[in-house]
Amino acid sequence: MYDVVVVGGGIIGGAILRELTRYRLKVCLIEKQSDVAMGQSRANSGIVHAGFDAPVGSLKAKFNVLGNAMMENYAKELSVKFKRNGSLVVAFSAEDMVTLSELKARGEENGVTDLKILDADSLFELEPNISKNALGALYAPTGGIVCPYKLTVAVVGNAMDNGADLYTNFEVSSISGKFGDFTISSQDGQNVKTKIIINCAGIGCQKIANLAGDYSFTIGGRKGEYILLDRECENFVKQTLFFTPSKKGKGILVSPTVDGNIILGPTAKEVDDANVLTSEEGLKEVQEKASKMCENVPFGQTITSFAGTRAFCDRHDFIIEESKSVSGLINCAGIESPGLTSAPAIAKFVVEKLVSSRIDLRFNTSFNGHREPTDFFNSLSIEQKNQLIKEKPEYGKIVCRCEKITEGEIIHAIKTNPPATDIDAVKRRTRAGMGRCQGGFCQPQVAEIIARELGIPLEKVTKFGKGSYLLRGKTK
Numbered sequence: 001m002y003d004v005v006v007v008g009g010g011i012i013g014g015a016i017l018r019e020l021t022r023y024r025l026k027v028c029l030i031e032k033q034s035d036v037a038m039g040q041s042r043a044n045s046g047i048v049h050a051g052f053d054a055p056v057g058s059l060k061a062k063f064n065v066l067g068n069a070m071m072e073n074y075a076k077e078l079s080v081k082f083k084r085n086g087s088l089v090v091a092f093s094a095e096d097m098v099t100l101s102e103l104k105a106r107g108e109e110n111g112v113t114d115l116k117i118l119d120a121d122s123l124f125e126l127e128p129n130i131s132k133n134a135l136g137a138l139y140a141p142t143g144g145i146v147c148p149y150k151l152t153v154a155v156v157g158n159a160m161d162n163g164a165d166l167y168t169n170f171e172v173s174s175i176s177g178k179f180g181d182f183t184i185s186s187q188d189g190q191n192v193k194t195k196i197i198i199n200c201a202g203i204g205c206q207k208i209a210n211l212a213g214d215y216s217f218t219i220g221g222r223k224g225e226y227i228l229l230d231r232e233c234e235n236f237v238k239q240t241l242f243f244t245p246s247k248k249g250k251g252i253l254v255s256p257t258v259d260g261n262i263i264l265g266p267t268a269k270e271v272d273d274a275n276v277l278t279s280e281e282g283l284k285e286v287q288e289k290a291s292k293m294c295e296n297v298p299f300g301q302t303i304t305s306f307a308g309t310r311a312f313c314d315r316h317d318f319i320i321e322e323s324k325s326v327s328g329l330i331n332c333a334g335i336e337s338p339g340l341t342s343a344p345a346i347a348k349f350v351v352e353k354l355v356s357s358r359i360d361l362r363f364n365t366s367f368n369g370h371r372e373p374t375d376f377f378n379s380l381s382i383e384q385k386n387q388l389i390k391e392k393p394e395y396g397k398i399v400c401r402c403e404k405i406t407e408g409e410i411i412h413a414i415k416t417n418p419p420a421t422d423i424d425a426v427k428r429r430t431r432a433g434m435g436r437c438q439g440g441f442c443q444p445q446v447a448e449i450i451a452r453e454l455g456i457p458l459e460k461v462t463k464f465g466k467g468s469y470l471l472r473g474k475t476k
């Protein structure tokens with residue numbers, strides 16, 4: 001019997017799981033996919049928002065500002081890259097300039113510090129590639145960038161190192177029992193028993209709540225499509241550039257990623273399912289809008305496009321509470337943007353306020369919040385690299401030539417919590433396959449390493465779990 005079961009291996013479920021391991025509790029995470037970070041936490045902008053956007057008094061505003069302040073230490077402890085690059089909301093009309101003043105006032109009420117309105121000259125000085133039609137901007141130096149899936153892998157890995165269990169390929173299809181004695185089951189016969197359930201299933205939150213008997217909210221999907229530019233364009237912009245929000249929405253952003261790419265997007269289109277396919281129409285919209293924001297966007301350096309689906313809810317705010325109809329069910333639902341930013345603060349609140357009201361929490365004195373870096377090789381000095389290669393020759397063999405990822409790092413990803421068992425899982429942890437050729441050269445080698453390290457036939461290696469096989473069998 002678990003004390004707490006967390007359903008959903010995104011950043012929210014992962015951060016809560018890690019927070020739970022600070023206490024002497026038996027806990028686990030259930031995820032329907034083959035790996036964690038496969039939902040919204042895989043495909044998003046990776047912006048650590050400053051907090052001027054959310055309505056005053058909302059949970060979004062509260063957790064955004066708290067999470068932003070926590071993120072630097074949080075990422076450091078987990079050895080995940082974070083950069084406070086600052087953000088700019090750019091005005092293109094007199095009406096936009098009025099909105100910037102409103103945003104500044106709202107941000108200050110939310111507790112965002114150091115907000116400043118810039119005139120066009122100061123803006124061009126900060127961002128020379130911005131469109132000459134820009135009139136000014138709201139500057140938020142506390143805005144930042146982080147890699148969302150690396151952060152998710154890191155929180156889950158650290159929770160596992162501190163004793164949490166992880167069940168992947170476990171799609172919750174029924175929930176029975178009551179507070180103190182729930183049974184959570186999958187269609188293929190997996191069962192776990194728990195006293196408390198924390199529902200962090202993203203776009204699946206409504207289904208999990210309904211299975212437990214809570215019908216108090218609905219969740220819809222809003223797809224966002226992106227274009228990613230090569231790291232050769234690293235200095236195209238330094239800050240995260242947003243359009244001034246209007247009645248038509250927030251528009252797209254142009255931003256560096258923490259790994260040195262440039263990200264353009266996302267669009268916003270309501271969808272009935274969580275499919276993450278890109279479309280010609282969506283990518284065209286991204287190109288058109290990015291060209292309004294900046295001069296000469298280097299679209300020729302596009303290396304990939306992708307999409308993610310936001311889980312938005314009918315209450316238009318985060319739902320972070322114990323269900324009113326099902327005792328012992330804690331819902332973390334409708335966690336759309338700024339959910340990534342808010343995750344550290346949400347996790348702390350859920351455990352310290354909601355879980356603690358149901359179970360006595362006693363500190364786990366052996367908790368260690370530090371996680372060793374996983375993709376560290378490129379940051380070593382030449383002497384350190386040589387020393388490591390002497391000790392472990394697998395670090396002397398480059399597998400991904402675009403991103404310069406070694407066999408040693410890939411083996412490490414397969415053997416470290418949460419273990420990578422397919423090609424995309426290796427990619428999320430090491431960046432092997434994320435460069436210019438998008439895995440064209442290294443994918444077969446990565447597959448061979450996975451097969452060898454897991455002791456499985458090469459034909460059984462998948463791209464992203466469940467049936468996504470690469471090979472049909474031997475021809476010669």
Ligand SMILES: Cc1cc2nc3c(=O)[nH]c(=O)nc-3n(C[C@H](O)[C@H](O)[C@H](O)COP(=O)(O)OP(=O)(O)OC[C@H]3O[C@@H](n4cnc5c(N)ncnc54)[C@H](O)[C@@H]3O)c2cc1C
Pocket residue numbers: 007008009010011012013014030031032033036037038039040041042043044045046047048049170171172173200201202203204205207208223224225266307308309310311335336337338339340341342
């Ligand atoms: C396009 C886009 C852009 C965004 N940009 C930003 C940004 O820049 N900054 C920011 O702060 N936030 C951003 N967000 C929001 C942020 O990504 C989310 O708030 C955050 O990732 C939510 O995490 P989560 O853990 O709640 O959900 P998810 O990451 O979706 O995780 C839910 C998990 O539950 C699993 N699951 C679902 N149903 C079941 C079931 N029946 N059984 C078992 N498992 C199940 C899913 O497979 C999934 O892995 C963006 C979101 C999107 C989509």
